[in-house]
Amino acid sequence: MWKTIIRRLLLMIPQILILSILIFIIADFMPGDPFTGMIDPNLDPAQLEAQRQAFGLNDPLPVRYVRWVGDALQGDFGRSFNYQQPVVAVIGGRMGNTIRLSLMSIILTYAIGLPLGILAGRYNESVLDKSILVYNFVSFAVPIFVLALLMVWIFGYNLNWFPSRGSVSINANTTWEIWTSRLYHLLLPSITTAILGTTSIIQYLRSEIIDAKVSDYVKTARSKGVPIQKVYTKHIFRNASLPIASGFGFTVVSLFMGSIFIEQIFSYRGMGFLFLQSINTRDYSVIFVLVLFYGFLGLIGTLISDLTLMAVDPRIRID
């Protein structure tokens, strides 16, 4: 297994390289540069030009690329034009927020999805099952930004149950206050993400369980006299959870990506918010690193999926 992991990790290097070249080329097509919006007649155009020169924006694409890779290998990912700070510091400052949001969303997604999927599968064709299916279709159909806006409007502004923006209150001073305030700010966006993230979990789990219910091994277990509860926990659930385990990596990654919308609408200052901001201001150095990071996450996601699958199902061997 370790061999597999190492091989997969090694394979990522060329993948990341190709991705980075693509981003560089595509970013080059974007009109404008970080200084386009900076209009100040006090500034000699020569000064702006000097700034462009200093940031190396005038060099040909291959030169810029090679220099960027060279610096990146030494841990220097460049400076953000917009934030006037090293990119690593800018992203690092946001990463905590996004990780907290994603973690919370993952926990809630599974906390909602697993029980609902099991219930729907076990009592299929019941009223409960049908209501869960309705919920599932609705949450599948509703785009994330529509639900997010509704949630802010209803729970943030009309009912005032949750804060409608931000990641932490300015009045939180002690560590305890800061963490509770953070949690409070997290709830609404992560519940929103979770509601929409459960579709495939519920669907897979439900159909797998329905299949398993009539399969031979279940009949055997039942005829042996194993209690129904035990059949579900010991036999059916384990088998039914296979596709979910295999999707785990992707779920994690898609939650990170989905945070772009959520963070924008909830004004939650994480990486997704930063990403949109950077595109608007042509903050190239931040965009590169973020896209690369998302790409890297995608690769890691598939690896994790494969590994969890191996862990859950001993029959599967990936070489």
Place this chain on the structure above:
Amino acid sequence: MSNKKKYSMLASTAAVAFILAACGNGDNGDTTDGNGVDDNGASEEEVDDVDGDDNGNDEAASDEPQPIEFETRVENEGEPIDGGTMSIGYVSDSPFTGIFSWELYSGNPDAIVMGYTMGTLIGSDENFQFDDSGAATVDVDQDTNVVTITLQDGVLWHDGEQVTADDIAFTHEIIGHPDYPGVRYSSDMQNIIGMEAYKAGEADSIEGITVVDDLTLEIEYESVGVQMLQAGGGIWSYAAPRHYLEDIPVSELESAPEIRENPIGFGPFKVDNIVPGESVSYSRFEDYYRGTPNIERLELETVPSSTAVAAMENHQFDLFLSMPTDQYENFENIPGYTVLGRGENAYTYIGFKLGEWVTEGDDIDQPQNVPNPDAKMANKNLRQAMAYAMDNDAVGARFYQGLRSRATSPIIPNFADYHADDLEGYPYDPERAMELLDEAGYEDTNGDGWRETPEGEELVINFASMSGGDVAEPISEYYMQSWRNIGLNVQLLDGRLHEFNSFYDRVEADDPNIDIYQGAWGTGTDPTPDGLYSRYAPFNYTRWASEENDAFMEDMLSEEGFDTEWRAEVFRDWQEYFMEELPIIPTLFRNEVFPVNNRVGAYDIGFGVDPDTDGAGIHTWYLIDEDRATE
């Protein structure tokens, strides 16, 4: 706030323009109750009243909503409470970056956030001209080219140290430093004697800057001009605490915790806590030189424009800054708030591409605008006709609910002494427009319904316009329809609106496909238009130039200009000339609005109001209730 001279290209950045307000607007229909000061409630109501009274006068104009006249001051009666916390909602889709330094910041959000704490040295009057109302006074000696800045005694940094002349020298040294990473090293800085040598690392100090004593600083310039009397007109009116920052290398300043986390200034409030990009809290500075502020604590939070109205309906803030005017009808009558307004230092315009920016050539000594007499839009009659064809009174009233009004000159009314208020501009007159075109020979010769050029060639005018905001598209359509109505075939460039960056990229590069474009300029606080319309201005995007215009520009900046009456006369003549030549059509003057909660005792947004007046200076703000007013 910030005194920088800065023209800014304006774009309505509505990245995620979902508007919650529209949903929640129904529940406060007619709750206008004579409680508190509500005298500027809604002028539309007044218009209705006028309609009711008028006897059979059925001119179409009387149905038209009129431009709204705003109050700039509100006073709410009540006993001031002791201290209290005032919260400010700053509506912005770009978060502040958190650089607390006048030398190093670059974006407007940072200027707003800094405004409460860093302090500026010199006050200014209603024309944005320096006066004696600040922490220091300035004296410009036009014979010796020496500017003397004299500080008041007893102006203190937040750590208790005195603000000295040396601190003013220090801010210049930061910007002039060879390692300085920011963007404030401008031609105004280079104008200081010895600055360029210092920048090049050839001198240890700036020759032209002399600290006379603790409170007096002299700066010798290569040349001084009348525009230097203007806030942001060439004198850098800030100070930086040398004792606090001197040990940090200039190249590392912008990452230093002394700038980003624990900044000190000499403004009325000290920074307490910063949540990067989201919010800042301040507590009052007891030793503020104008007196201890009444309010104990300030909280400022950035609010995205999409939820600003919802935040206002929920009474989340006492004061809203940069409230989006295109949602005005959704918030003008929210109970608990009084909406103040004032002219914005900006105008919208239609520019005609008339030439090219040329950087080198046989007969030019420096980069300049070279007009092309054969350009498609070079005919003055054509330009004037297009101006007459546009009904900007209606655009201001209908699309902007009266918050914008037809512009009559490129100098905004806020520059009261310089704005020519006797000019009529180009009111809607399609008949006159068609006459002008006929006169110039633009006639439909081949019967296709469009006018051809006097030479008989097809005339297709390409119009570039920016996307952003809800009204960008309908307004562009409306303008094009107006021009088509007088027989001009105007097409949208590439058939669509353009995103801010690509728009200015193409306008700046004199893209030959652009004939006319719609843009907007923020004017800053210096009325002198040389940065936008002189022959040598790269931002003169129309590339228009003429010898008469050169002469006007020279006069405006000449020494005689110290006689302000004479200078105002030059401005007036220039505006008349400019509006006749019409390289741009100034289309709309704008208003900015400030909703203030009725528990704020007094609030004043007038320009040049004495800072010690109740409600004007931040230290004079006070509250009259513990809780925010909801009606």
